[in-house]
Amino acid sequence: MKKVVKDKVEALTGIESNMTIMLGGFGLCGIPENSISHLVEMGLSGLTCISNNAGVDDFGLGLLLQGKQIKKMISSYVGENDEFERQMLSGELEVDLIPQGSLAERCRAGGAGIPAFFTPAGYGTEVAEGKEVRDYNGKPHILETALTADFAIVKAWKGDTAGNLIYKATARNFNPMMAMAGKITIAEVEELVPVGELNPNEIHTPGIFVQRIFQGEKFEQRIEQRTTRQK
Amino acid sequence: MSLDKIGIAKRIAQELCNGWYVNLGIGIPTLVANYIPQGIEVEFQSENGILGMGAFPYEGDEDADLINAGKQTITATKGAVYFDSATSFAMIRGQHVQLTVLGAMEVSQTGDIANWKIPGKMVKGMGGAMDLVASADNIIVAMMHSNNAGISKILKECSLPLTGVGCVKKVVTNLAVLDVKDGKFHLVERAPGVSIEEIITATAGDLVVPDSVPEMSI
Numbered sequence: 001m002k003k004v005v006k007d008k009v010e011a012l013t014g015i016e017s018n019m020t021i022m023l024g025g026f027g028l029c030g031i032p033e034n035s036i037s038h039l040v041e042m043g044l045s046g047l048t049c050i051s052n053n054a055g056v057d058d059f060g061l062g063l064l065l066q067g068k069q070i071k072k073m074i075s076s077y078v079g080e081n082d083e084f085e086r087q088m089l090s091g092e093l094e095v096d097l098i099p100q101g102s103l104a105e106r107c108r109a110g111g112a113g114i115p116a117f118f119t120p121a122g123y124g125t126e127v128a129e130g131k132e133v134r135d136y137n138g139k140p141h142i143l144e145t146a147l148t149a150d151f152a153i154v155k156a157w158k159g160d161t162a163g164n165l166i167y168k169a170t171a172r173n174f175n176p177m178m179a180m181a182g183k184i185t186i187a188e189v190e191e192l193v194p195v196g197e198l199n200p201n202e203i204h205t206p207g208i209f210v211q212r213i214f215q216g217e218k219f220e221q222r223i224e225q226r227t228t229r230q231k
Numbered sequence: 232m233s234l235d236k237i238g239i240a241k242r243i244a245q246e247l248c249n250g251w252y253v254n255l256g257i258g259i260p261t262l263v264a265n266y267i268p269q270g271i272e273v274e275f276q277s278e279n280g281i282l283g284m285g286a287f288p289y290e291g292d293e294d295a296d297l298i299n300a301g302k303q304t305i306t307a308t309k310g311a312v313y314f315d316s317a318t319s320f321a322m323i324r325g326q327h328v329q330l331t332v333l334g335a336m337e338v339s340q341t342g343d344i345a346n347w348k349i350p351g352k353m354v355k356g357m358g359g360a361m362d363l364v365a366s367a368d369n370i371i372v373a374m375m376h377s378n379n380a381g382i383s384k385i386l387k388e389c390s391l392p393l394t395g396v397g398c399v400k401k402v403v404t405n406l407a408v409l410d411v412k413d414g415k416f417h418l419v420e421r422a423p424g425v426s427i428e429e430i431i432t433a434t435a436g437d438l439v440v441p442d443s444v445p446e447m448s449i
Contacts, residue, residue, distance in 0.1 A: 026279045026316070027302040029295060052316070079355035080302075088354065097354075100278065101320030101362030108317040119324065120365040124343075124396030127361060157296075169313050170280045171296040176315040204315075221295035227303040228290040 003163045003213050004192070008038040011186050011214045015039070015151050018046040018071070022107065022149040022178040023061065026052050027080075027224045030171030031060050032155040032188040034216035040064055050074040050147055052103060052174050054084045059222050068092065074147070076100035080224065099127060102144050104177055109146035111180020111209065116145045152182025155216075156205070159189035160198050163207030172204065179209045187213045232424045233405040234449070239373050241266045241449050243332055243403050246371060247273050254278065254323065254363060256333030257301045259373040263332055274308075276328055278319050278359040283311025300359065320359070324366040331367040333360060335374045335399075337389040340436035342399040342411045344372060345391035357394060364395030376404040376433045383435035385409065385416060406430050408447065415439050420447045 005011045012035060015021065021039075025031030036055075039047075040063050047070050054073055055062035064070050065083050072094040078084050087093035098106070099121040109117055118141035122128050132143040154175040157168035165187055167175055179185050187205075192215040234242070240262035247253065247263075251273045255261050264275060264284075275284040277299040284299055285306035293304040307313075322328055337345040344364055347357040364370060377383050385402065402409045407430045408420040415437045421430055423446050431438060 026300075027298065029279070029298050029302070075356060077356035077358040085354070095354075097356045099357055099361035100316065100359035101324060104316035104320055119362075121324070121362040123365060125361060125393045127357075167313075169294065169296040169307070170277075170298055172313055172315050173280050174316050177317050223293060223295050223298075223304055224302040225298070225304065226293055227287045227305075228293060229287045231289050 003207070003211060004161050005212050005214045007214060007217070008034045008188070011035065011188070011212050012038050012042065014184070015042065015044065017044045019150040020048040020050065022147075022152040022182055023049060023051040024154040024173065024175035024178045025060070026170065026173035028055065028060050028222050030155050030167065030173050030175055031055070032153045033060070033220060034218070035153045035186065035188050036060060036063060040067060040069070045069050046071045048072040048074065050107070050149060052076050052100065054078045054081050056080050056224065057083050065093070072096065074098060074103070076103050104174060106144055106147040107174065107177035107181045110148040111177060114146060116143055118142065119144055148181050148183065149178075150183055152178045152185040154179045154185065154187050156187055156189045158191045158193060158198060159187050159213050160193050160195045160207070161213070162195045163187060163210030163213050164198055164203045165189065165205035165210065166198060166202060167204050176205050179205045184211045185209055186211070188216045189213060190216065190219055232422070234422045235405070237262060238422070238449055239403050239405060242408065242447055243371055243373055244268060246330070247271050248329070249273075251329040252276055252282065252322070252327065253330045253332070254328050256331075256360070258334045260332040260334060261301065276319070276322060278316075278323065278363070280314050280316060280319050281307060281311060282314070282322075283308040285311070320362050323359070323362055326366060326368055328367065330369045330371065331363045332371045332373055333363065335372045335384070337384050337386055337391050338372055338374070338399050338402055338411070339386050339389045340411065340415050342397040343389050344394050344399050345389040346394050348392045350392065360394050364398045367398070370399050370401070372399050372402045374402065374404055376406040383433055385434045385436050387436045406433055418444050420445055422447055423449065
């Protein structure tokens with residue numbers, strides 16, 4: 001099966017307005033930046049985006065927000081983005097805020113064939129409104145449902161032509177679960193190698209979860225909070 | 232004199248036990264890592280996917296792929312490990328992390344905590360806070376006793392949207408160390424030079440004051 005596509009244009013073919021898209025990353029770390037820039041160029045609108053964060057004003061998903069291309073965001077934390085806050089408070093943007101662990105597990109469940117699960121996170125808060133509550137081990141838990149997407153777009157450090165992926169450091173974050181939960185999963189990698197070159201012991205995402213893979217043209221890898229110490 | 236943020240962090244650092252895995256929230260909790268008592272070894276977990284979080288990198292060594300949950304560039308300690316977000320919250324929900332330290336806007340005498348939302352003003356999201364407070368056995372809240380307007384943040388009931396219910400066991404503020412049990416705050420220690428009357432005045436929730444309240448040693 002041929003999974004390798006030549007560039008971001010071919011990779012994102014078939015994504016249409018009003019679809020639901022998952023995008024990996026935590027803050028600006030491990031986001032599929034080449035794909036996001038092309039989503040902007042495609043001029044799509046009405047998108048539902050599932051992503052832990054919403055980028056900053058001029059990078060990451062912030063670029064899609066600027067063009068008002070997103071209808072709904074499903075995230076755990078959306079600070080650091082003025083345009084996001086403006087659109088949310090004015091009601092232009094629908095926002096579903098989910099505890100971070102529940103978001104990760106809902107994506108994992110979506111990819112793993114688990115339709116729903118009980119978690120203690122959010123019990124007694126507004127997150128629990130309208131959700132079934134059950135006691136397990138003497139403690140209340142709320143029912144959370146799985147998330148899937150028409151397309152999942154993930155970013156990896158290395159990938160091979162069979163779609164196997166290796167992530168680097170904390171750029172792994174949501175990428176492995178989202179890779180599992182996409183009906184079509186697109187992997188954007190820094191380095192694409194022939195099949196057989198990656199050590200099978202070191203692969204994080206098995207290629208079975210990946211339908212398309214390409215090597216990104218350039219990675220800016222912007223740092224959101226540059227913190228250092230003196231030598 | 233009441234404690235500053237560093238004083239609060241130093242006092243919380245005294246709670247650390249050898250071998251613990253610890254999750255530190257953003258703000259005062261992050262400072263706790265700078266004051267680990269001698270002879271104590273702990274590992275810091277950051278929920279974006281690292282166990283063995285180290286100091287900030289030297290200038291020029293920053294790596295965009297290596298950050299903490301506050302999105303700050305960090306380093307990894309010897310023996311550190313990276314993992315995905317689902318595994319990270321398995322560590323948290325599964326109670327493999329022994330201590331969580333986090334900040335709060337309000338805490339109630341039944342252990343409720345509010346720290347993620349001010350309706351109409353600040354709606355940034357809860358991030359990992361709800362998962363952390365719902366699961367951790369041992370939660371210490373690091374906060375100022377009152378807000379900038381002088382209004383107590385140690386309350387009978389929280390007024391802001393909750394992050395979790397009945398989960399806080401201990402609060403360390405600029406004035407005091409409080410235990411939360413049986414639906415009341417219990418005064419355990421007072422900050423150096425702070426009187427019991429001062430603490431009673433600054434506490435809106437029910438406060439149990441024992442006959443003798445030692446001063447913290449920082």
